[in-house]
Amino acid sequence: MLTMPPGALQGQRSAGPPKVVGEILKRGAGPAAPSPTVAVVEGTAPGSVEAPTAVRVPAAPWCWPRTWPPDAASRHPALPPPPPPPPAARIAPEPPGRRLLLRSARNRSRPRCPGKRWRLSSAAPAGSRSRRPTSVVGPRPPNVSRYIYIQTLAYVSKSEPESNDSPTELNSPDTDAYWLVHNEGFSPVEYTRKKSSDGSSKVLVKVFGGKEYAVDEESLEKMNSVKMQLTEDLSQLNYLNESSILNVVRSRYTSNLIHTYAGPTMLVVNPGSPLNLYTDKVMHMVKNLHKINKQPPPHVYAMAQSVYMAAVTTRRDQSLIPMGCQASGKSTSCKHLLQYLVQTAVSPNKVVTLERIEAMWTVLEAFGNAATANNPNATRSVHLYSIDLDQGGQIASMSIQMHFYDKWRLIDHPPNEFSFHVFYYLLAGIENIPALRKELYLDQINDDLKGVDKSQAAVEFTSLQSALMILGFSNTELKAIYAVLAAIIHLSHTKIVKKDSIFKDKVQWTWSNSDAAKRAAKCLGAGNTDDLFSLVFPDTEVFKECDIGDQLNALIVGLYTETFNLVASIINRKLAPSIHSLCSIIIPDYPGYVVKSKSALSMFDFWTNYLHERLLSSYHNYAIVAPLEKYKIEKVETAASYEAEFCAEDHMLKLFVGAKGAVGFGRSPSMVDLKPEPCPGLLRVLDDTAGDTNLNDRDLIEKIQTFSNILKNGNKPNEFTLVHFRETIPITYNINGWINMCRDGMAKTALALLHDSSNIDISTVFSKNRGAGLTSTLAIVDGTQSLRRMSSIRRATFGSLSTAATLKRKLTCVQIRFAVDGLVETLRRTGQHFIHCFIAQHEAGFTNRTDVAATRVFHSVYKLQSITLSPNSNKANPEPVACRWLRLPHK
Numbered sequence: 032m033l034t035m036p037p038g039a040l041q042g043q044r045s046a047g048p049p050k051v052v053g054e055i056l057k058r059g060a061g062p063a064a065p066s067p068t069v070a071v072v073e074g075t076a077p078g079s080v081e082a083p084t085a086v087r088v089p090a091a092p093w094c095w096p097r098t099w100p101p102d103a104a105s106r107h108p109a110l111p112p113p114p115p116p117p118p119a120a121r122i123a124p125e126p127p128g129r130r131l132l133l134r135s136a137r138n139r140s141r142p143r144c145p146g147k148r149w150r151l152s153s154a155a156p157a158g159s160r161s162r163r164p165t166s167v168v169g170p171r172p173p174n175v176s177r178y179i180y181i182q183t184l185a186y187v188s189k190s191e192p193e194s195n196d197s198p199t200e201l202n203s204p205d206t207d208a209y210w211l212v213h214n215e216g217f218s219p220v221e222y223t224r225k226k227s228s229d230g231s232s233k234v235l236v237k238v239f240g241g242k243e244y245a246v247d248e249e250s251l252e253k254m255n256s257v258k259m260q261l262t263e264d265l266s267q268l269n270y271l272n273e274s275s276i277l278n279v280v281r282s283r284y285t286s287n288l289i290h291t292y293a294g295p296t297m298l299v300v301n302p303g304s305p306l307n308l309y310t311d312k313v314m315h316m317v318k319n320l321h322k323i324n325k326q327p328p329p330h331v332y333a334m335a336q337s338v339y340m341a342a343v344t345t346r347r348d349q350s351l352i353p354m355g356c357q358a359s360g361k362s363t364s365c366k367h368l369l370q371y372l373v374q375t376a377v378s379p380n381k382v383v384t385l386e387r388i389e390a391m392w393t394v395l396e397a398f399g400n401a402a403t404a405n406n407p408n409a410t411r412s413v414h415l416y417s418i419d420l421d422q423g424g425q426i427a428s429m430s431i432q433m434h435f436y437d438k439w440r441l442i443d444h445p446p447n448e449f450s451f452h453v454f455y456y457l458l459a460g461i462e463n464i465p466a467l468r469k470e471l472y473l474d475q476i477n478d479d480l481k482g483v484d485k486s487q488a489a490v491e492f493t494s495l496q497s498a499l500m501i502l503g504f505s506n507t508e509l510k511a512i513y514a515v516l517a518a519i520i521h522l523s524h525t526k527i528v529k530k531d532s533i534f535k536d537k538v539q540w541t542w543s544n545s546d547a548a549k550r551a552a553k554c555l556g557a558g559n560t561d562d563l564f565s566l567v568f569p570d571t572e573v574f575k576e577c578d579i580g581d582q583l584n585a586l587i588v589g590l591y592t593e594t595f596n597l598v599a600s601i602i603n604r605k606l607a608p609s610i611h612s613l614c615s616i617i618i619p620d621y622p623g624y625v626v627k628s629k630s631a632l633s634m635f636d637f638w639t640n641y642l643h644e645r646l647l648s649s650y651h652n653y654a655i656v657a658p659l660e661k662y663k664i665e666k667v668e669t670a671a672s673y674e675a676e677f678c679a680e681d682h683m684l685k686l687f688v689g690a691k692g693a694v695g696f697g698r699s700p701s702m703v704d705l706k707p708e709p710c711p712g713l714l715r716v717l718d719d720t721a722g723d724t725n726l727n728d729r730d731l732i733e734k735i736q737t738f739s740n741i742l743k744n745g746n747k748p749n750e751f752t753l754v755h756f757r758e759t760i761p762i763t764y765n766i767n768g769w770i771n772m773c774r775d776g777m778a779k780t781a782l783a784l785l786h787d788s789s790n791i792d793i794s795t796v797f798s799k800n801r802g803a804g805l806t807s808t809l810a811i812v813d814g815t816q817s818l819r820r821m822s823s824i825r826r827a828t829f830g831s832l833s834t835a836a837t838l839k840r841k842l843t844c845v846q847i848r849f850a851v852d853g854l855v856e857t858l859r860r861t862g863q864h865f866i867h868c869f870i871a872q873h874e875a876g877f878t879n880r881t882d883v884a885a886t887r888v889f890h891s892v893y894k895l896q897s898i899t900l901s902p903n904s905n906k907a908n909p910e911p912v913a914c915r916w917l918r919l920p921h922k
């Protein structure tokens with residue numbers, strides 16, 4: 032279980048930049064540096080990037096056309112097109128009053144637009160080109176130091192985006208430039224003239240300084256002025272299309288500007304290596320800009336500040352939800368958000384301090400993170416951080432909820448991946464504590480750290496220990512936790528095998544490695560090996576041969592789950608005293624989804640993707656459905672096609688939860704309904720199959736295969752494919768062992784074993800702790816203000832266990848469904864704010880269309896929001912470009 036290939040731990044914390052991004056950075060990033068071939072893609076993890084057919088991009092943006100692939104002409108054979116229809120203005124200009132109304136609504140929910148605000152308050156005469164009289168910032172407030180004030184002024188002057196509302200600019204020759212979208216990416220071209228000789232719809236475009244091509248008009252996207260290249264807010268773009276959005280994000284990224292506003296949400300591109308962006312100075316700057324009523328440039332700190340202000344002014348719970356694939360930077364963003372909040376809303380009682388937050392992070396990473404193929408420090412558990420604010424807007428307390436984690440990783444994991452960090456830390460670090468090592472019999476384990484950077488792991492163990500001390504773990508608690516971890520390590524060295532028996536008709540079982548079993552029994556305080564065996568398998572006759580091994584695995588999982596629960600509950604004890612709080616800021620951190628993987632994905636990835644689907648649905652509702660509803664009420668005209676394209680039914684959610692369950696997703700509670708339904712969802716099929724003890728994996732795949740036509744069979748008989756995220760990312764799952772994983776037989780046994788342990792430390796600590804062991808799958812740690820307010824999770828999980836569904840509810844799969852429902856419902860009740868995290872993929876051309884699935888998902892939202900909400904929408908032709916991505920075939 033714990034064996035690691037060489038170099039396993041070497042890359043963890045000190046991993047440096049992911050390979051791909053590292054290569055980009057090596058080429059040099061900065062305004063003066065040549066633009067690297069970078070497309071911003073979400074969904075391709077660094078480790079799994081396949082180098083696409085790269086489009087070579089010269090240094091200056093205006094030379095990009097040379098990258099046009101040689102076979103482009105054959106793909107777009109030159110045919111004379113008919114004259115183009117004038118681009119239809121899809122959105123009627125808003126009446127002035129209504130526009131104001133909309134803008135004010137937008138301003139409430141998002142950071143203010145600096146340019147607009149400045150022009151409104153400017154004393155400059157009409158038509159003046161002077162951009163910034165100092166009066167805009169106003170006199171220095173008494174509480175702002177002169178130094179900071181001057182610095183801030185200088186910063187504001189630099190960060191002011193280029194003015195883009197002058198009609199002359201909009202009609203500049205720049206606007207004759209287009210992006211030509213092709214299979215390899217997008218290239219800037221000059222629109223020349225229509226070809227109509229053969230009556231086809233092809234148009235002639237000229238690559239800057241190069242050849243002419245006849246292309247479909249549909250493949251052209253209007254280019255924005257070059258001045259908008261580094262715009263801070265995508266909604267400020269005059270022409271919103273996928274190429275322009277990617278071009279801005281890409282250009283900003285190469286200038287080390289990794290944050291970009293996109294209406295009320297924010298995009299963050301993972302720089303891959305630490306940038307000097309998260310310093311105290313930046314934090315002060317964001318705070319000071321806020322004090323002088325000025326919108327800070329895009330930054331996660333700015334996002335945290337606006338969410339904090341929303342919580343304080345509305346007294347309503349707010350949430351900040353990072354979204355993205357594996358290694359896209361979600362956890363890093365969460366850390367920075369927490370860091371800013373803790374330093375801004377200083378806890379008066381000193382309960383929540385930066386030191387404790389960092390310690391909490393270290394502990395949770397050790398227990399809940401693991402090295403995967405895509406990320407050496409991948410989050411493998413779902414957490415919800417809740418910061419509770421008091422009447423004065425200061426932090427009263429903080430709590431974490433741990434929802435579910437990749438417990439199956441304890442038993443088995445892909446060959447190039449590892450188990451949870453804590454095991455390696457313990458094995459390496461305990462070498463420096465010989466007495467404890469001997470006490471836990473870990474001196475007899477010598478192969479688990481083969482190839483591991485032991486010194487690095489030992490350093491991590493030291494910091495884990497100091498973090499545990501900071502969080503108030505007592506010596507007894509530490510000893511109990513280490514003992515259970517050591518027992519898990521010993522149990523992983525043994526199996527259950529058949530024993531030679533004198534009774535021919537009776538099968539007898541024993542430990543394959545009785546020494547390891549003995550050590551485990553001693554660590555757990557469970558007597559000798561026979562005692563442990565009879566505790567785990569009270570009646571071996573009822574077990575089938577294949578189930579015996581599963582019982583042992585389930586015991587290991589049960590023990591680790593209880594330990595993880597205990598850790599979470601002790602952290603909460605320290606950070607969440609019973610103090611009255613008014614509202615909370617909630618930040619979820621959860622594993623990212625995997626887009627490209629060499630092997631089919633596991634059940635945990637299935638659940639993670641389900642969670643992502645649900646959050647994407649919430650986001651979709653927040654960003655598209657809700658604004659459209661508002662327009663309807665306010666009788667603002669919008670393009671009908673938007674509704675058709677964006678508000679279409681979400682087939683994937685319907686597939687997951689059935690037609691009935693999918694109704695009202697994102698807007699109304701959608702707790703799992705266990706009553707029979709004619710068209711049950713995929714999750715129900717899983718529950719039903721796992722609930723029937725006579726069925727196995729083969730039955731499950733049979734049921735799945737006859738389930739729906741949008742669900743495709745994988746390459747192998749035990750695989751199936753789902754096209755996730757609004758039908759953009761196909762993901763293949765391998766269902767081997769799913770049914771056993773769903774049946775959680777040993778949770779109670781593990782808890783009972785710990786409670787009845789003859790090891791006083793273990794029995795005291797585990798029976799004393801209330802939060803531990805409520806269920807084996809999720810730890811709902813009780814007792815804090817925010818949790819009392821957000822009772823949905825507890826109700827969903829523990830309510831009415833006497834119904835006929837009780838049995839089913841004990842299944843792991845049902846518990847995870849409840850956990851996801853509860854989590855999404857908790858977030859739904861708050862004011863939601865989203866941060867989209869992305870990975871830059873080098874050598875992807877300007878964008879590899881087949882890889883930008885998530886980009887397709889997110890940009891459409893900005894297109895809609897920006898065009899309908901942007902003050903620019905009636906100044907130039909906004910030319911909403913049809914969403915081709917919806918029609919692109921998957922490769």
Ligand SMILES: Nc1ncnc2c1ncn2[C@@H]1O[C@H](COP(=O)(O)OP(=O)(O)OP(=O)(O)O)[C@@H](O)[C@H]1O
Nearest residue numbers: 304305357358359360361362363406409410622623
């Ligand atoms: N803003 C940033 N600045 C510097 N490095 C970053 C930033 N964001 C992410 N990284 C780096 O990228 C790597 C992956 O980040 P992180 O673990 O936060 O991703 P994640 O989305 O949480 O991944 P997973 O879903 O696998 O948990 C880390 O090594 C981290 O240091």
